[in-house]
Amino acid sequence: MKGMIDLKILQYYKPTNLEDAYQELLKDDNNLIIGGGAWLRLTNKVINKAIDLELLSNNKIMTTNTDYEIGNLVTLKEVEDHEGLKRLMSGILPKAISKIMGESIRNIATLSGSIMGKYSFSDVITPLLVMNTRLVFYKQGEVSLEDFLHTKKSPKDILLKILIKKEVGTGYFHKVQKTSLDFAVINLAITKGSKIDIAIGARPSIALKPVKAIEYINKAEKIDELIIDETVIHVLNEIKLGSNNRASDEYRKELVKVYLKRGLNEVMTDEN
Ligand SMILES: Cc1cc2nc3c(=O)[nH]c(=O)nc-3n(C[C@H](O)[C@H](O)[C@H](O)COP(=O)(O)OP(=O)(O)OC[C@H]3O[C@@H](n4cnc5c(N)ncnc54)[C@H](O)[C@@H]3O)c2cc1C
Numbered sequence: 001m002k003g004m005i006d007l008k009i010l011q012y013y014k015p016t017n018l019e020d021a022y023q024e025l026l027k028d029d030n031n032l033i034i035g036g037g038a039w040l041r042l043t044n045k046v047i048n049k050a051i052d053l054e055l056l057s058n059n060k061i062m063t064t065n066t067d068y069e070i071g072n073l074v075t076l077k078e079v080e081d082h083e084g085l086k087r088l089m090s091g092i093l094p095k096a097i098s099k100i101m102g103e104s105i106r107n108i109a110t111l112s113g114s115i116m117g118k119y120s121f122s123d124v125i126t127p128l129l130v131m132n133t134r135l136v137f138y139k140q141g142e143v144s145l146e147d148f149l150h151t152k153k154s155p156k157d158i159l160l161k162i163l164i165k166k167e168v169g170t171g172y173f174h175k176v177q178k179t180s181l182d183f184a185v186i187n188l189a190i191t192k193g194s195k196i197d198i199a200i201g202a203r204p205s206i207a208l209k210p211v212k213a214i215e216y217i218n219k220a221e222k223i224d225e226l227i228i229d230e231t232v233i234h235v236l237n238e239i240k241l242g243s244n245n246r247a248s249d250e251y252r253k254e255l256v257k258v259y260l261k262r263g264l265n266e267v268m269t270d271e272n
Pocket residue numbers: 032033034035036037038039040041042072076099100101105108109110111112113114115116117119121122123124157158159160181182183184
């Protein structure tokens with residue numbers, strides 16, 4: 001029937017070592033790694049072989065001297081509840097996650113699946129972009145989240161873990177949505193650690209950093225109201241927004257003007 005979701009999984013496979021999982025992934029374009037399976041469940045894909053990494057379980061959040069290391073089976077809820085991440089950059093990542101659907105979805109969906117899907121509506125990619133995030137793949141090794149997002153097609157590889165730098169600083173995240181279960185009309189994240197970083201997501205395209213505007217604000221000797229206003233203008237000139245069924249381009253511009261200014265003022269005054 002038209003409009004019905006009709007996901008088909010022809011074979012289900014639980015490998016016991018990573019090389020085996022990787023070789024299975026390469027064998028067929030329609031062989032896929034399954035994260036939480038929450039988003040895949042909503043698609044009409046025909047998956048030839050679903051590769052479940054459960055037996056290679058990496059469902060832990062570890063801390064090293066420099067990073068938080070989030071395993072590929074860690075759910076959004078586990079990230080949301082993590083005490084260290086709640087303190088990192090004013091807790092913008094847990095805050096962003098807490099706004100995604102209900103707890104039942106957040107208990108299933110993984111952070112890895114949220115990144116690998118490169119969803120344009122993503123509420124997690126926006127804060128991760130301003131948190132010095134790197135991805136560790138089985139074959140490719142370490143790649144910055146920004147470089148990963150710049151490549152059009154996701155690599156045929158297994159995401160093993162996500163590294164987020166431990167940095168002292170403050171952060172701001174804001175999501176505008178019509179109802180609590182809707183996708184974002186726009187979302188913004190700002191951090192101020194050793195420098196100021198900005199990302200805008202759900203533009204409605206995938207989240208981006210306004211690199212020239214970021215350079216502009218970080219070059220300023222003193223960040224005052226004038227510099228903040230100029231930064232907002234630079235961001236609007238640099239980042240392409242657009243219209244879709246959730247909001248018009250003009251409305252998104254107004255939202256960015258208000259919340260970017262508010263966020264920059266907030267990170268400038270917050271003491272962490
Ligand atoms: C009803 C619903 C509403 C949602 N609303 C929002 C929202 O408002 N905001 C928001 O940000 N998110 C939203 N999401 C998305 C959700 O937060 C997750 O991002 C999404 O479910 C993907 O995570 P998953 O673990 O389910 O991944 P899956 O669906 O299992 O996989 C997603 C993709 O990632 C690949 N993948 C997964 N793990 C790996 C790995 N380790 N290595 C390589 N590839 C991998 C899969 O092959 C697949 O291509 C929503 C999801 C649902 C189901």
